[in-house]
Amino acid sequence: MFNSYSMTQMAASIANAMGIAAPLQADKSIPLVDAFVAHTLGDSKADRVLIYNPDCIGLWHYQKYTDLFIPVLVNSQLTVPMATVSPAWTPVCFASMYTGVLPSVHGIQKYEKPVVKVDSLFDAVPRSGKKAANVAVEHSSMSLIFLQRPVDYHIVESDDKAVEEAVKLIESDKHDLITVYNQEYDDMIHMTTPESVAAINAIRHHVQAFVTLVDAVKRCWTDHNTLVVFAPDHGNHYDYNGHGNHGEFREEDVNVNHYYSIIPRRDK
Ligand SMILES: [Zn+2]
Structure with a gap:
């Protein structure tokens, strides 16, 4: 059983939440996300969006290791089941x-990382007069495939540095996305394997990073209605050689959960 919402529906959902035009060729938005934003903000829009992209965390991780996700779940109001695109490789999925x-x-x-020529949120956001920043680890897909846009790129050497840099950007309060x-x-x-101690600890680090980012938003973006999204690109499965792998059309690779939260402006 595959999730029914497609990864291609996320871009328009984010654009709708911000009240801007979607990327030019984007698929229709996710009705659940549109309804959530309308229910939470009424006629207002999200004037800040923070998207955290931890690589490779699928739906089955949430099913089997629910406790690991408690900090994400208590900091979210909405869980959205998504089906990523195929083949479920990182640059393929993030491009969609x-x-x-x-x-x-x-x-x-x-698995290749050319600059994507198709219109993206990194085009749509600046085109609407808003500012976007892309914080990513060097050599990663996200650091490469959306270059050549009017976006502030913060390409750093590690996950920890990416989170640190993002917190600084949140504190400076200059970017809409x-x-x-x-x-x-x-x-x-x-x-190693999808469930090795090192791998499970990595999920724990991603969950903690998300909480760090949410805390920074709560501390610094009090004047804004902020949409926060925890959005992995794909899942993974055990390969014949015992290691983890992905890129196949199977539930473990395709099904992911995205978690959405709105942190409303604080009335003074
Ligand atoms: Zn990936």
Whole structure:
């Protein structure tokens, strides 16, 4: 059983929440996210969006290791079951997440990291007069495939530095959209297995990073209605060689959960 909402629906959902036009070719938005934003903010929009992208965390991790996700769940109001695109490789999935189109349209259909030529949120946000920042670990897909946009790039050497940099950006309160990419769990499943001690600890680090970012938003963005999203790109499975892998059309790789939270402006 695959989740029914497609990864191609996220870009328009974020644009709708911000009250801006979606990327030019983006798929329709997610009705659940639209309803959540309307229910929570009424006629207002999210004037800040923070998207945390931990690599490789699937639906089955939430099912099997629910306790690990408690800090994410208590800091979210909405869980959205998503089906990522195929083949479920990192650059393929993130390209669809931020353009709203299928791999056959954005052009990344295998593990390669060219600059995506199709219109994306990193184009739509600046076009609407808003500012975007992309914080990512060097050499990662997220650090490469959305270059050449009028976006502030913060390419750093580690997950920890990415979170640190993002907190600084939140404190400076200058960007309408901030995306933050972390990769430790993906690295660990390929080096070890999807459920090794090191891998599970990596999930724990990603959960903690999310809480750190949420805390920074609560501390610094009190004048804004902020949408926060915990949005992995794909899941993973045990490969024949015992290591973790992904890129196949199977539930463990395709099904992911995204977690949404709105932190409303604080009345003075
Ligand atoms: Zn990935």
